[in-house]
Amino acid sequence: MIVHGNSITECWLKILIVVADGTSSEISPLIANFSTNNPVPDYQEELEHDLNELLKSINQNSIETTASTIFPKSLSHGDQTSVFKRFDKIWKYVKKNGQNKYGHYFRRLIAFNEASGKPINQLKHIIETYNGIEGLRNPVHRRSALIALTFDPSIDHTSQALRGFPCLQQVCFIPKKKGKMKLNAIYAMQYLVDRGYGNYVGLQNLGHFMASEMGLELDEVNCIASILELGNVNKSIAKEFVKKYRKYV
Incomplete structure (x- = not known):
């Protein structure tokens, strides 16, 4: 549907x-397909x-709290480096929250595979891939390169009957014609009342941030839930x- x-x-x-x-x-x-402007x-x-x-x-959790797990809008003033640094500074407090015992979406996006000691900032990589780095790297607009994962099989493949995280699996940033961009997000499971609205707000906020950093304008979000439950x-x-x-x- x-x-x-x-x-x-x-x-x-x-x-x-x-x-x-x-x-x-x-x-x-x-x-769920919605316009953003x-x-x-x-x-x-x-x-x-x-x-x-x-x-x-x-x-x-409130709409705002759920949304902030995908993108902490309150930290988003300034450029991308400032946002990432601000979240790094508060992460030691955020991870103490029992709801984050298995992980946190935004943390996965900017510090994937953190346990290895070599965390990957996927959002930074996507921005630099799309824009290029002067003197070092030419812009690459291959759409399959503009994907960030939140599901990590090295720690998320478990035999638990119930786990609760991560329901969001990946996020794709898709450039369109005329300087527009759409965001596609894939959920294995989504609860419409409990977190659905907050999920949509968080994805839209993340999309606006990434579009701005990539010199684009977000105009559409697609949230694909393999299973959507009332909650x-x-x-x-x-x-x-x-x-x-x-x-x-």
Whole structure:
């Protein structure tokens, strides 16, 4: 199933309606496609407030907290080097959080295979690959070179019945015509209510950052979930949420 929205809010709400109205609590597979440069819907602020209240009631992270695991927007003032250095400085505190015991998405993107002692900053590599380095490396626009992984089989292939991380597997930055860029993200499993909206916000923030560093403009995000589940709420709660906002889509 492919669901398109002119914004994150519209796309997420359309998916919630499909699941709430359906006979199953999951869709497999699901592609959420949303535009990134349109004006935000009038109802977005209210919906995000209501969703954050719902997330709090079921002991889940807020939209903003989930989004920051993919890209810490609060650290993004300045150039790429500043962002990476700022996160390096706070990582010793971030990793102490029990929710990060298996890893952290942004850390994987800028310090992949950290345990080897030679961490790879995949985002820096992609930026330098696309732009080139004056006097050292010519620009390379091969799209297969613009991919960053978050799944590391050396530590993520386990026999645990439940693990919880990483659901996000990889992120692809795809240049388009006329200086545009789209971001494609692949999830093995995604929970629509618990983390879906925050995932979309984090991916959009990451995409805007990378597009800016690559001299492009993000205009589209595709989030591919091999399995999308409603999450830690029942259908009746989803239906109540939908009742208030269905009129907007």
